[in-house]
Amino acid sequence: MLAKLTWTEIKLGLREPTVAVFALAFPLILLYLLLNSFGTLPDPDFGGVSPADWYVPAYAIGSIAATGLIAIPVHLAAYRERGVLRRLRASGIAAWPVLAAQTLVAALIVTVGSAVMVALGDASYELSTPASPVVVAAGFLLATATFCAVGVALASLLPTARAAQVVGLLLFFAMFFISGGGPPEAILPDGVKTVAGALPMAYSVDVLQRGWWTGDWDVTGLVVQAAVLVAATAVAIWRLREV
């Protein structure tokens, strides 16, 4: 069933690519602009790494957050609002493979997006190779799972696709520019740093950047994301008892 649903979601996604394209193109275009304006030299504001080493991991997480916070809630809330989930469940197709299929498709999209970003950084902006591919891969997967779970939870809480779009966009932008997608943390005001510390995205960025630069595990980042993942999954399970 999962294979059938995933294949169906891929086909549907290709027929109506707007939201996915936004989630892919927006971080990519911003990344390109930033790398062009900051050049290629290591910079103390970026913790002594090159702008590409700072921004490529941050924007990989950015594309994960955009997909998880915007694409998934809009899509799933529309399914819920229009009775697609009920239609599927009534025919013996439980909610979990539907959600798993969405997550797989999201993972596919963000992998493609991140690969393009890495290729871009590598080609012209002195992107270094990750110190630990294992930590980077694990951080990438955990962030994908976490943001997809948050997206599913949002969709389960919000009554309409429109509401999901508004809330998803607000959450995404609020997080994105203070959690690594905007100026580097070192030059952010203290108040903004505190807010960023309360949002999950900064933790995902930390895990990925540390893994990229030094190969260390950022344990705090892993634990916070795991906690968000569990909480969001619990909310979704609770809310999707009736669809």
Added chain:
Amino acid sequence: MTVIEVAGLHRSYGDQVAVEDVGLEVRAGEIFGLLGPNGAGKTTTVECLQGLRRRDRGQVRVLGLDPERDGDRLRRRIGAQLQSSALPDRLRVGEALWLFARDGDGGAPLDQLGRRWGLERLWRRPFAKLSGGEQQRLFIALALVNRPELVFFDELTTGLDPQARRATWDLVRQVRDDGATVVLVTHFMEEAELLCDRVAIVDQGRVVATGTPSELIGRGDAGQRVSFTWPGADAAWLSQLEGVERVTRRADAVEVMGTGPLAVRVAAALAGRGVAPADFRTHHPDLEDVFLALTGRDLRA
């Protein structure tokens, strides 16, 4: 054999009570109707039977299973067309059938099913481009694709034109004749009367009567009605007759409602007074009259 057993089913949405003490028994191989006005709680009831809604209390067994505890297992054995549901706009008819068909269940090949429900012409059409009737045919095909033992149809013919409605009724009979049990939710009296082997009349979250359509109509709750033209009718005198409950006059047209052998009594009394209207007519009660008699309200209201 009993396929569905329900006792004391209760469900509210916040402080709005939708289902208040519903009891039902559906037998294998019958078309069982749930008839009642909008808002009676029919949809909520069948959603509880399918485990799509949780019940607040009550006992429910469907195909020997508890729909809440064994929902996924149960739903693999039943088919459903829901009152309000949809498919993704760009999903095509053929893809929908492929997605919903479980492999290796020995179900009918998809193209055969498509032909049977007249969908082969629409095979590549996206869901959003289907007419109401075509969507309904697709939903019926999806409900039947895995050869269910029990099928739920909720407001199957609402929004269809009379011709499509009649065609759909034939399809429902076919499903029953193929051996499945059918639960049909409707607010059309005519549909219940023509199609259902047995009917439960639902009002304000309760079952007010259950039986075959002819049993329900013959129970005598349903008022008898006669009408005739009598210029200057003596309405007061008519109301005194035995069995008469109500007399209404609109210009010269008189309508008398009551119970028992009403037509014979009224005719005899009129003849005794030398009144012989040429258009004396008796009306056979239908399920709508039964509903009116049981609830004091109009089914169409």
